[in-house]
Amino acid sequence: MTSTTQEATATSLLRFATAGSVDDGKSTLVGRLLHDSKSVLADQLEAVERASLNRGQDAPDLALLTDGLRAEREQGITIDVAYRYFATPRRRFILADTPGHVQYTRNMVTGASTAELAVVLVDARNGVVEQTRRHAAVAALLRVPHVVLAVNKMDLVDYAEPVFAAIAEEFTAYAASLGVGDVVAVPISALAGDNVVEPSAHMDWYGGPTLLEHLETVPVGSDPDAAPARFPVQYVIRPQSEEHPDYRGYAGQLASGVLRVGDPVTVLPSGHTTTVAGIDALGRETDLAWAPQSITVRLADDLDVSRGDLIAAGVIPAPTRDIEATVSHLNERPLRAGDKVLLKHTTRTVRALVKDITYRIDIDTLEQRSGAEGLNVNDLGHVVLRTAEPLALDAYCDNRRTGSFLLIDPADGTTLTAGMAGEAFATVRATEPAEEDWV
Numbered sequence: 271m272t273s274t275t276q277e278a279t280a281t282s283l284l285r286f287a288t289a290g291s292v293d294d295g296k297s298t299l300v301g302r303l304l305h306d307s308k309s310v311l312a313d314q315l316e317a318v319e320r321a322s323l324n325r326g327q328d329a330p331d332l333a334l335l336t337d338g339l340r341a342e343r344e345q346g347i348t349i350d351v352a353y354r355y356f357a358t359p360r361r362r363f364i365l366a367d368t369p370g371h372v373q374y375t376r377n378m379v380t381g382a383s384t385a386e387l388a389v390v391l392v393d394a395r396n397g398v399v400e401q402t403r404r405h406a407a408v409a410a411l412l413r414v415p416h417v418v419l420a421v422n423k424m425d426l427v428d429y430a431e432p433v434f435a436a437i438a439e440e441f442t443a444y445a446a447s448l449g450v451g452d453v454v455a456v457p458i459s460a461l462a463g464d465n466v467v468e469p470s471a472h473m474d475w476y477g478g479p480t481l482l483e484h485l486e487t488v489p490v491g492s493d494p495d496a497a498p499a500r501f502p503v504q505y506v507i508r509p510q511s512e513e514h515p516d517y518r519g520y521a522g523q524l525a526s527g528v529l530r531v532g533d534p535v536t537v538l539p540s541g542h543t544t545t546v547a548g549i550d551a552l553g554r555e556t557d558l559a560w561a562p563q564s565i566t567v568r569l570a571d572d573l574d575v576s577r578g579d580l581i582a583a584g585v586i587p588a589p590t591r592d593i594e595a596t597v598s599h600l601n602e603r604p605l606r607a608g609d610k611v612l613l614k615h616t617t618r619t620v621r622a623l624v625k626d627i628t629y630r631i632d633i634d635t636l637e638q639r640s641g642a643e644g645l646n647v648n649d650l651g652h653v654v655l656r657t658a659e660p661l662a663l664d665a666y667c668d669n670r671r672t673g674s675f676l677l678i679d680p681a682d683g684t685t686l687t688a689g690m691a692g693e694a695f696a697t698v699r700a701t702e703p704a705e706e707d708w709v
Contacts, residue, residue, distance in 0.1 A: 284490050287366040287382040289409075290391030291401040295422045299391060299460035299481075300354065300367050306467035307482060309356035360486040375633070375648040378408055379598040379688060383674070387416040387488060389481070390441075394427045394457075398440045404633050406441070410448035411596060411650065411690070413670055416488050417445060419455040420481060425462050429472040448636075454488075456481050497561070498584025499527030499535070500664070500672045502616035503577055507566060519550060519566040520575055522617065525671040529567065529583065530558040537573055538580040538662035539589035544571040561671075578618030580662050580672070587672075589660035593622075595689040596631075596666075597653050597677070599645040605653075605677070605687055606644035612678040613657055613689075616671070621658040621680070628652040645687070653689070666690035 290296035303309075354365040366381030382388055388409040392402055409417055419441045427433045438455035445453045456465055457476055464470035467482045479487070504522035529535075533546045548568035549559050559565045567581060575581070593613075599605050605624060613622040630642040631650040638652070645651045666673030677687035 282360070282490075283362045283364065284387060284485060284488070285364045285366070285385050286387040286389060286485065287368055287378070287385040287414075288389045288391065289368050289378050289382070289405040290420075290422075291393070291396075291399055294391045294393045294396075295460045296391045297367070299389075299420065299422060299458070299466065300365065302460045302463055302466045303365075303482060304354065304356055306463060307356060307358055358482070358486060361490075363485065375404065375408065375650075376598060376600040378405065379412065379600070382409060382412050382414055383670075383688065385412075385414050386490060387418065387485070388414045389418045389420050391420045391422050392437055392441070394421050394423045394433055394437065397437045398444065400634055402441065403444060406445050406450065407448060407633055407636060408650075410445070410450050411598075413667060414450075416452045416454075417450050418481065418484060419453060421455060421457045422460050424457045424464060424470075424473065425459040429457075429464075429470070431473070431475045434476075454478070454484055456484065497526040497669065498586075499529045499533070499582065500525040500561075500669065501529060501565075501567060501581040502618070502672075503575060503579045503581060504617045506576060517568075518572065519568050520579075520581065521564070521566045523564045524559055524561045525616065526561045526669055527584065528558055528560045529565075533583050535569070535581050535583045536586050537569075537575055538582055538586070539660040540574065540579070541589070542571075542573050544569045544573060546570070578616075580616065580618075582662065587662045587664050589662045591657045591660050593655040593657065593661070593663065593689075594628075594692045595653055595655065595675070596692065597645070597651055597687045597689045599647060599649045599651070599687050601679075601684060601686045602647050603679070603684075603686065604644040604646050610680060611686060612680045613655065613661070613675055614678055615661050615663060615675040618661065619678070620661065622677070623656045624653060624677075625656050626654040628654060652692075655689075663691040665692065 288296055288300060352367040354367060356363050366385060368378040368381035390402060390405050392398060419438060421434050421437050424434065434457040442453045442455065456478060457473055458465045458481060460466060464472060465476065465480045467480060469480055470476070501524050502522050503520045507517065507519040507521055509517050529546055529549060531546050531549060534543060535546055536543050546567060547570040549556050550566040551559055551563060607624055607627050609624040611622050611624060613620055627642050627645060629638040629640045629652050630645060632639055633650055642651060663675070664672045673691045675689045676685055677689060678684065679686055
């Protein structure tokens, strides 16, 4: 990997999501993190102090910094995904504060879908509960690379090391069974501020980092050279002006990998091959680009390339009309076999048919329950889809950006389902008879 690429990929931004059961203190933790890292404006803190006094509380209720909806404040729960932006001298952060209720599992899926780290909160008095396992399973399904187990309310168990050790051992073993290899456990008290930003004076037996210190130092991103280049075309640029009479560029955001001038590439789904003739970024020509830069790519040959096409290098995914995927259903309207939907993959949207719902995943036990008539809101399951046009999807386990998609209601444009392509696709035979006219 070149030094130029290394400098370019030394990002200081971490996207992370929080998850925890009801009353585990997740909103208080987020509020404490924002407060102690000096990321709260003075007027915000004053508003929280006033609201806390009106509720008869002596100290500011830091949970009010995150629970913005009236229903959230009244019920003392988190309902919607709340995104918070803050920074320290070492790193910038985008925090997705997700709900803990079972009926809001879809919200956690939304918040964690782009996260590189998940903070799973546990009440030290209750240990690992059903919702804890559910959150760990969702993080594993979404291939979140790093997981932090924050054992909260240690002050209510007298800061006992054996309590923390038992919870950490149980959770780590369960996470390992799901394929989550990187788990860091931190004993904290969000209410008192122990080990959130500042080290605790009550747990000298703990020699690990505080939560914020771990968030500031955990490895972010990956080596772009390790991933094949994927560039979904968003827009075709043809000025046809006197200054640029023959200019033809393809604009979009590089989803993964590195593109260099001279690289051989394949345009999918057509399969035509060519090389990269030029790359423009921020109005200037450059020799290389790396994800997630927004760029314009010029190709050596005049090919029929339009919005929705994928310019790919390295190992090329085989375009297919048959897709098997794990999905999370997000809509109140059930998803059933036979439904006609739109499938949006990167910048390409095609018609599709839900051929089969193979099974529903019991999120509590991870059992695959076949015979499901459909998927209801918050359900996870496995589906088989048939698209009207071929798509070039990577396996989600290999590429979260180009292995994911959305199913959309063609009638009103409502998002129905989030999908993650499996590791294998069905083989499409040239002699296969056509499906229904709609697809």
